[in-house]
Amino acid sequence: xxxxxxxxxxxxxxxxxxxxxxxxxxxxxxxxxxxxxxxxxxxxxxxxxxxxxxxxxxxxxxxxxxxxxxxxxxxxxxxxxxxxxxxxxxxxxxxxxxxxxxxxxxxxxxxxxxx
Amino acid sequence: xxxxxxxxxxxxxxxxxxxxxxxxxxxxxxxxxxxxxxxxxxxxxxxxxxxxxxxxxxxxxxxxxxxxxxxxxxxxxxxxxxxxxxxxxxxxxxxxxxxxxxxxxxxxxxxxxxx
Numbered sequence: 202x203x204x205x206x207x208x209x210x211x212x213x214x215x216x217x218x219x220x221x222x223x224x225x226x227x228x229x230x231x232x233x234x235x236x237x238x239x240x241x242x243x244x245x246x247x248x249x250x251x252x253x254x255x256x257x258x259x260x261x262x263x264x265x266x267x268x269x270x271x272x273x274x275x276x277x278x279x280x281x282x283x284x285x286x287x288x289x290x291x292x293x294x295x296x297x298x299x300x301x302x303x304x305x306x307x308x309x310x311x312x313x314x315x316x
Numbered sequence: 317x318x319x320x321x322x323x324x325x326x327x328x329x330x331x332x333x334x335x336x337x338x339x340x341x342x343x344x345x346x347x348x349x350x351x352x353x354x355x356x357x358x359x360x361x362x363x364x365x366x367x368x369x370x371x372x373x374x375x376x377x378x379x380x381x382x383x384x385x386x387x388x389x390x391x392x393x394x395x396x397x398x399x400x401x402x403x404x405x406x407x408x409x410x411x412x413x414x415x416x417x418x419x420x421x422x423x424x425x426x427x428x429x430x431x
Binding site: 216232233237242243244245246247250252293295296297301302303304305306307308309 | 318320349357358359360361364368371372374406408413414415416417418419420422423424425
């Protein structure tokens with residue numbers, strides 16, 4: 202079974218500051234890694250995903266994430282945030298083999314960007 | 317807009333009742349997933365259908381059932397409702413659901429309140 206731990210439930214930052222949202226995962230099999238964003242009263246939207254290859258993955262809206270296999274981490278970063286980045290961010294994994302490709306999500310990190 | 321539609325947006329009902337949530341996947345997607353989002357459990361996978369057949373099951377209660385119809389829309393039926401079933405129910409779709417690498421596209425959700 203897979204599990205995901207998002208280390209911070211809330212992260213407040215000021216506009217134009219850098220931000221890092223932390224995600225650690227646990228799995229006995231190889232996994233794919235995802236970050237989704239949920240804006241207020243909306244569904245989830247994919248920010249980026251890691252499948253293989255380069256460990257640095259670039260996504261939409263200036264976000265990027267780095268896969269670290271030895272530390273089983275997939276932290277999300279943005280060098281300069283905007284007010285519009287205020288949202289809940291979910292890290293998720295899915296297994297790379299077998300037959301059940303469900304997403305297992307972390308509890309989410311609420312990013313609040315203040316002016 | 318992900319292309320996944322869900323109806324209704326909001327549903328208020330009483331304990332013991334039965335409700336049906338509906339989902340239309342993105343055009344061309346064959347696989348549909350249902351997730352439940354609650355404050356205490358977070359985002360949990362319920363069930364996946366592929367081209368009309370059940371593909372995988374998660375933490376779905378026996379009081380809940382789902383199906384996918386020939387036109388590929390899906391319905392999630394919740395019966396004998398309890399207060400604890402109050403949650404946001406998301407539907408997601410993917411091209412064919414045959415690999416963990418696939419992006420799942422989420423609908424806006426149905427917010428269920430059981431009184």
